[in-house]
Amino acid sequence: MSGKAGGVRRRLASTGVQPRFMALIENWGERPYNHVMKAGQAIGRYEIIKEIGRGGMAVVYLALDPYMQRQVAIKVLPRQFTFESQFRERFMREAQMIAALEHPAIVPVYDFGEHDDQPFLVMRYMAGGSLRQRLNGSLPFAQTEQILQRLAPALDRAHQRGIIHRDLKPENVLFDEEDRAYLSDFGIARMAEATQTMTIVGTPAYMSPEQVQGDQKLDGRSDLYALGVVLFELLTGQPPYTAPTPTKLMLKHILEPVPEICTINPGLPQVYEGFVQQVMAKERGERFATGAALAAAFTQLAAAPTIPAAGTTAVPDQTIVEPPAFMDRPTIVDEDLPPLRLC
Numbered sequence: 001m002s003g004k005a006g007g008v009r010r011r012l013a014s015t016g017v018q019p020r021f022m023a024l025i026e027n028w029g030e031r032p033y034n035h036v037m038k039a040g041q042a043i044g045r046y047e048i049i050k051e052i053g054r055g056g057m058a059v060v061y062l063a064l065d066p067y068m069q070r071q072v073a074i075k076v077l078p079r080q081f082t083f084e085s086q087f088r089e090r091f092m093r094e095a096q097m098i099a100a101l102e103h104p105a106i107v108p109v110y111d112f113g114e115h116d117d118q119p120f121l122v123m124r125y126m127a128g129g130s131l132r133q134r135l136n137g138s139l140p141f142a143q144t145e146q147i148l149q150r151l152a153p154a155l156d157r158a159h160q161r162g163i164i165h166r167d168l169k170p171e172n173v174l175f176d177e178e179d180r181a182y183l184s185d186f187g188i189a190r191m192a193e194a195t196q197t198m199t200i201v202g203t204p205a206y207m208s209p210e211q212v213q214g215d216q217k218l219d220g221r222s223d224l225y226a227l228g229v230v231l232f233e234l235l236t237g238q239p240p241y242t243a244p245t246p247t248k249l250m251l252k253h254i255l256e257p258v259p260e261i262c263t264i265n266p267g268l269p270q271v272y273e274g275f276v277q278q279v280m281a282k283e284r285g286e287r288f289a290t291g292a293a294l295a296a297a298f299t300q301l302a303a304a305p306t307i308p309a310a311g312t313t314a315v316p317d318q319t320i321v322e323p324p325a326f327m328d329r330p331t332i333v334d335e336d337l338p339p340l341r342l343c
């Protein structure tokens with residue numbers, strides 16, 4: 001091991017990151033795709049139309065289900081997921097659990113199977129693409145709130161059943177043709193973790209401090225942290241942490257304070273500062289306990305009045321205030337509420 005890698009290891013060790021986990025992190029970036037399929041080929045009964053995308057460990061195809069005569073998305077996972085009987089059992093158990101997770105804001109899994117020893121999951125094709133594809137700077141405020149109002153209860157439903165997403169990020173928020181947001185890829189990171197030979201167990205930019213530390217007893221608050229990172233990105237147009245390597249990026253979740261959103265986007269109402277600090281709190285006990293509580297707090301802040309930054313003219317009561325640049329609707333100032341400051 002080079003001196004540099006050794007230094008990173010020592011630093012990781014001092015933050016409580018598990019050795020096994022370190023090995024996984026250091027191999028990050030290797031893409032364990034097996035063979036890639038082409039249009040016209042079949043996976044099980046499904047006919048491939050085209051490749052839609054590639055992520056950390058899978059290739060996703062648009063395909064036709066000839067029985068149902070509908071388009072589906074097929075996620076082909078690496079052979080490692082099933083190549084030993086204990087992984088195969090685990091894969092099946094996890095797939096059944098994900099398939100049973102029914103919620104109006106969770107991408108439904110229709111089927112799963114194996115083709116040429118490669119496991120695959122069949123799910124609803126989401127024609128509206130991903131949140132990543134829609135993120136071009138910060139997102140209009142009303143849209144952020146709409147997405148949050150759909151995703152928060154979906155997360156709560158999964159958490160109540162003991163299912164933690166573990167890989168929540170803009171790539172895993174998909175939209176239907178009517179622009180409704182859905183969560184995809186529940187449990188996939190856990191399947192990967194179970195194989196131990198896999199290299200990716202989460203996405204460094206969105207991993208909670210406890211996930212980085214290899215906590216074996218993650219709970220829903222870990223997903224709520226990741227949702228907080230997504231919110232940070234939606235509000236400011238940039239992720240809270242960046243680093244040249246995944247390991248350094250993961251360390252920042254543990255060691256670096258949450259950046260002040262107002263420094264990045266001075267048009268944001270100051271109250272969001274405290275909110276973001278809470279959703280991304282290093283200690284999970286300081287975060288919101290449920291998605292519903294988080295979403296309700298966000299909506300409450302959205303309804304709060306705003307006044308321009310210190311030094312500018314005060315806003316009279318009961319007037320409609322010009323929205324800051326990120327908002328796409330006016331905010332009505334309510335007499336009973338104290339006016340809030342912009343950053």
Ligand SMILES: Nc1ncnc2c1ncn2[C@@H]1O[C@H](COP(=O)(O)OP(=O)(O)O)[C@@H](O)[C@H]1O
Pocket residue numbers: 052053054055056057058059060073075107123124125126127129130171172174184185
């Ligand atoms: N059900 C789906 N419908 C439409 N597109 C999808 C679906 N699932 C995944 N995709 C697309 O395929 C890409 C790769 O997916 P995935 O393997 O889950 O990796 P990641 O989520 O890390 O990007 C996603 O970013 C998304 O754009």
Ligand SMILES: [Mg+2]
Pocket residue numbers: 055171172184185
């Ligand atoms: Mg995905």
